Amino acid sequence: MAHKLALIGFGGVGQGFVEILLEKSTKLSKEHQIDFTIVSICDLYKGSLYRPEGLCLDDVMSVIKEKGNLEAYPDQPGLIRGWSSEETITNSNADSIIEMTFTDVTTGQPAIDHCKWAFKNKKNVVMTNKGPVALAYETLSKLAQENDVQWLFEGAVMSGTPALRLPEATLTGNDITEIRGILNGTTNYMLMRMEEGLDYDSALKEAQALGYAEADPTADVKGFDVLYKVLILANVVLGYPLKREEVICKGISELTIHDIEKAKSLQKCWKLIGSLTVTENGIKAAVQPEMVPYDDPLAGVTGAMNAITYTCDLSGPITLMGAGAGIKETGFAVLIDLIQIERSR
Template sequence: MAVKLAFIGFGGVGQALLRILLDKEAQLRDEEGMETKVVAVSDVMKGAVYHPDGLDGQQLLDLVSSGKKLDEYEGQGVTYGLDSMDSIRNTNADTIVEVTFTDVKTGQPAADHCRAAFELGKNVVTTNKGPVAVAYRELQDLADKNGAFWGFEGTVMSGTPALRLPLDTLRGNTISRISGILNGTTNYMLTEMEKGLSYEEALQQAQNNGYAEADPTSDVEGYDARYKAVILSNVVLGVPLEAGDVSCKGITEIKKEELDRARAAGKRLRLVATIERTDNGVKASVEPVELEDTNPLAAVPGAVNAILYECDLSGPIFLSGAGAGLAETGFSLLIDLIHAERMKQKVNQ
């Protein structure tokens, strides 16, 4: 039976996932026994469309790529105009792809979307950090209570499986410390400043390359990495933290001279998120750190992200990869969809 998807939000990431599902349709069916069917799409700007028997994915992509609204979708028996909650509650979708624009500080509207889905026993896959950082335990308990799956692989390092790795492959280890370069914008800027650019020049170049937003505050002040540190503590270490528990200092005050001094001493200055177990619980921080050249994080170039898990059995485990990008983030949703399908198949055996 096909997984029936409702896309709540249909921007670049949602469209990227749909392209992947269309391109990989045969491979997913042959290798995973997984078939998907998009039954609903609801987007505040692009409109909404629903058909219980499924929608033509390519037509959906063609409409939005040409700047048209979804109410121009052509088909028999189609319902138009459902808002996000109607698309969750009043359609036959069993899995919600939650990719709305969400306020990370409040987790809204994604948190309410997740809550509504879980109350009905519907699965959710999302790339929104807010619900996981703000309401992880509540939402996970609600999902578990109602037999729903909640996937949010893309919230920390996009399509690089920074969550799936420790939760699955590193099970049995006690992870004592997690450190990571979790923001590609700032790592790119610091790398370019080492090459001779000023802070202002590096920021402008990051914006020109699409790494930094017009308002780069969340990146350069360390807030983006702070929320990811909260997620890592909540999910991987099982210790609840809030954003205010994570001390945070960004890169806005770093001068090229500081980078030069670090290099002369055989070190590199990088913005590092650290989550560490202590006798008094977990201590977490985001701040510029001088890394020895022998530290694998020191060699992470440009906009790449990386994470280092310090484990009692396996020893240190290092993972690096893209921390952004539409295709990569779309792939993170696919990771979750595949995992949900494998869990369902296991239960049904």
């Protein structure tokens, strides 16, 4: 029986996920006996469609590419237009809600409400948003458990690189004593270019021109993006209810060419590191630029790549490296979460 999906938010990642389904659905069905059907797409700006039997994805992609919205999607028997996100989550026959809206990271909204509505209606949630996991992990986890549904969010930390699934699935049995990571590609790219001779302002302008940095780069350069990922890692991997105010947070905007040259003279390079260290008194957490020795695996992570090192008592340090952003990569994170739900049904 097909696993029915409702997409809340239909920007780049949502469209990338639909492209993945169009490309991989035959393989998933044939090799893994997994079938996904998108029954609803709801986007604040692009419009809303619901059809209990499923939408034609080829038609969805053609009208989005031609018109930029869903209004030109052809009429079909049973098609309903114009539902809000709440109506879609509450009234649709979807088994799982894919939450991909733009979320305010200071409040976690509207994605926190989307999760609550879904869980209360016995629907799983897969999301790529950091906000709800960082700010409301305990509340939402409890609500999901009470309603016997799953809540998965692999894409919230390192996009399609399985930073959460690795410790959960394959490092089981270890005590993880420390987590250190390069969790923001924008700042890692900028630091690489500063090492190559650019000053901070020039490196930022280049990152913006390449699409790595937003017009307002505050979340990246001040460390806030990494801060939320550190909160997720503490709550999910270490089981520790860390709060924002408990994390030291410094960005890269104060670093100068002099600092870069000093690091080089010590055989080190600067990286913006998110870190969690288990101590006798709890968790020590920080986001800050650090001088990393050249022989540290994190020193070799260049450009917009991400990496994370788990220090384990049995297996020793294990470093995972991969893309930390990207439409296809984040769409893949959604897919692996859905496959996980399907396998546990």
